[in-house]
Amino acid sequence: MTGIILALLSTTAAAERTESFISALVADKQTVLFFELFVASLVVIYVICFLYGSHQNLNLARAVAHNLRNILEYQFVSFGTEEGKTLLKDGQSYFWYHATGRRNTSGLTVFLDLAKRMDIFSYTSGLMTSPERDRVVFYLPITNDVSMDPLTLFIVKRKELDRLRNVEEGLALESVERFAGQVIDVNGFPSDLVTMTEHSDISTALLPERIRNMIARQARNLISIHVTENGAKWDAQCSVSKRLVRVEFVLPRQKSNLPDVLEDMCQIAIHFVDAVADTKMSATARKKALELRRRAQLEEEKKLQKARAEEAAARRIAKKKEEEEAVGKMSGDKQVKYEAKKRKKELNARMKKSARKVV
Numbered sequence: 001m002t003g004i005i006l007a008l009l010s011t012t013a014a015a016e017r018t019e020s021f022i023s024a025l026v027a028d029k030q031t032v033l034f035f036e037l038f039v040a041s042l043v044v045i046y047v048i049c050f051l052y053g054s055h056q057n058l059n060l061a062r063a064v065a066h067n068l069r070n071i072l073e074y075q076f077v078s079f080g081t082e083e084g085k086t087l088l089k090d091g092q093s094y095f096w097y098h099a100t101g102r103r104n105t106s107g108l109t110v111f112l113d114l115a116k117r118m119d120i121f122s123y124t125s126g127l128m129t130s131p132e133r134d135r136v137v138f139y140l141p142i143t144n145d146v147s148m149d150p151l152t153l154f155i156v157k158r159k160e161l162d163r164l165r166n167v168e169e170g171l172a173l174e175s176v177e178r179f180a181g182q183v184i185d186v187n188g189f190p191s192d193l194v195t196m197t198e199h200s201d202i203s204t205a206l207l208p209e210r211i212r213n214m215i216a217r218q219a220r221n222l223i224s225i226h227v228t229e230n231g232a233k234w235d236a237q238c239s240v241s242k243r244l245v246r247v248e249f250v251l252p253r254q255k256s257n258l259p260d261v262l263e264d265m266c267q268i269a270i271h272f273v274d275a276v277a278d279t280k281m282s283a284t285a286r287k288k289a290l291e292l293r294r295r296a297q298l299e300e301e302k303k304l305q306k307a308r309a310e311e312a313a314a315r316r317i318a319k320k321k322e323e324e325e326a327v328g329k330m331s332g333d334k335q336v337k338y339e340a341k342k343r344k345k346e347l348n349a350r351m352k353k354s355a356r357k358v359v
Helices: 002-071 120-128 158-166 168-179 200-206 209-217 255-278 283-328 332-358
Strands: 087-089 094-100 108-113 135-141 152-157 182-184 193-197 222-228 244-250
Touching: 002 087, 002 094, 002 108, 002 120, 002 255, 135 255, 152 158, 152 200, 158 193, 193 200, 200 255, 200 283, 209 255, 222 255, 244 255
Parallel strands: none
Antiparallel strands: 087 094, 094 108, 108 135, 135 244, 152 193, 152 222, 182 193, 222 244
16 A cells, blocks of 8 residues: 555656646747747848848938039039949948049049948947937049149047047147147137138138138038148048048938038038139248148158167067077077177177277
């Protein structure tokens, strides 16, 4: 009787263990299924965001290209590339637009750095912080046949100036500040715009009232304006030509304002292209500009010499360390021979040096 009771109890315990195992297995399967559904949902959302964001960026780039064509129709002869493409797509967020055939400049290159709308992570982070803006840069190299005086005019948002000073590639901004060392107040400009140049005569000549009003009107969207014959070293796109006009700005959030912003920025950029060809600096301003460039060149040469000296010293230290390690691995006899050879070499060098002094 006792054996039957024990058998029943063991059977009941086994059944309970089996039932608990099956329940845990079902729970694990439900968890795995839920996780798979969650991952699949993320993939679907990512694909939808990618396609929708890419389509939005392409439409915005086409809208910019269409407006630029209408604005610049009477300023340039040809638009786009030789293959007939108006826009060059360089990824989902980067686009290029070209226009050629105008006096004083070899052409207009427009770089569009649009917000990464196709990236769900950038999109969600933009909801929690300030959203990424659509950035546009105009590059207008000045042709060599233009008689351009040595001048620099740099108009920049104050917070952008601080950013350029802090980022690594912004170290090249030091050259701009050495040339355009004078910060001036321009009548009509908002307080968050910093204007830098060599001499106040340059700003007076290059900034007539009409252009000042345009810049003030677009101050919210403007990032920087750089007019120079010495290049913009922090921007790799400016390595082709040092004589250039560079205008950087963001597109308005309201797309209905897009034509007005583009028209003002185009007029500002084209004005500077023509103004530098017609502007002749006073003797005082020209002398100051040349002196600033001479000082900047001397500072650059000193930095290069210092860097070369530090590099040579580092090489000597590394070579000496390698020699010491090699000597440490030698046997006793070889070390004695090496030291004797080294002393003889040093003695010969001192004797040659003394002979040169006597001569």
